[in-house]
Amino acid sequence: MPAVQNAPLIALAEEEAALIRRAAAGEVQAIRQIIRTHNQRLYRLVRAVLRSNADAEEVLQEAYLKAFANLAGFNGEASLATWLSRIALNAALMRLRAEKRLKRASPPSAAEAEIIPFPFSTATTDPERIMAQRQLLHLVEEATDALPEAFRLVFVARVIEGLSLEETAALLDLPPATVKTRLHRARKLIRTRLEAQIGPVLIDAFPFAGTRCDRLTEAVIAKLGLSE
Numbered sequence: 217m218p219a220v221q222n223a224p225l226i227a228l229a230e231e232e233a234a235l236i237r238r239a240a241a242g243e244v245q246a247i248r249q250i251i252r253t254h255n256q257r258l259y260r261l262v263r264a265v266l267r268s269n270a271d272a273e274e275v276l277q278e279a280y281l282k283a284f285a286n287l288a289g290f291n292g293e294a295s296l297a298t299w300l301s302r303i304a305l306n307a308a309l310m311r312l313r314a315e316k317r318l319k320r321a322s323p324p325s326a327a328e329a330e331i332i333p334f335p336f337s338t339a340t341t342d343p344e345r346i347m348a349q350r351q352l353l354h355l356v357e358e359a360t361d362a363l364p365e366a367f368r369l370v371f372v373a374r375v376i377e378g379l380s381l382e383e384t385a386a387l388l389d390l391p392p393a394t395v396k397t398r399l400h401r402a403r404k405l406i407r408t409r410l411e412a413q414i415g416p417v418l419i420d421a422f423p424f425a426g427t428r429c430d431r432l433t434e435a436v437i438a439k440l441g442l443s444e
Contacts (some may be wrong), residue, residue, distance in 0.1 A: 265308035367402035
């Protein structure tokens with residue numbers, strides 16, 4: 217019975233192994249599939265270190281080149297996702313240390329001031345709701361960027377990427393207890409920052425204006441049988 221229950225996991229492992237072999241052999245479609253599967257997680261991890269969209273994209277490209285150059289030596293001790301994450305994270309940390317050695321006493325550039333646009337649903341066509349989503353995400357992004365690096369990495373891995381406690385500890389080479397502590401501190405810092413920013417504008421919460429207001433107004437007028 218246990219063998220039957222583990223069958224999907226075995227099939228998944230075999231499928232990943234086959235994909236890795238194809239990519240290591242230089243098959244473009246396999247390489248493309250690996251990149252598309254892991255792109256979002258790796259980008260966010262690198263961005264959490266560098267806090268620059270442009271730098272994150274450049275470093276991620278370098279990390280992919282290194283990974284695919286060494287893919288034939290991938291031994292499967294960790295999952296492909298974990299292996300790629302470690303390569304990307306190490307590349308980002310190396311870039312950060314190099315930048316600190318060179319300078320970074322100068323003011324941040326425009327690129328560094330940009331905020332990563334985390335995905336959100338745009339299924340609604342209500343411009344007010346979309347604007348509110350954008351504003352809220354912008355506040356969350358700013359609060360995340362403001363975290364100390366040690367807390368920021370844990371927060372991005374655990375909360376934004378949804379990695380487990382064990383996965384995060386392995387990725388960052390930290391004891392699980394340290395991950396718990398840093399996550400708690402990160403959440404507290406973000407909550408404090410968001411409360412300070414959101415509190416003053418709560419008086420304007422739940423607006424009913426713009427498109428929604430116009431739509432309701434016209435519907436009422438129509439049902440009343442009135443016209444201008």
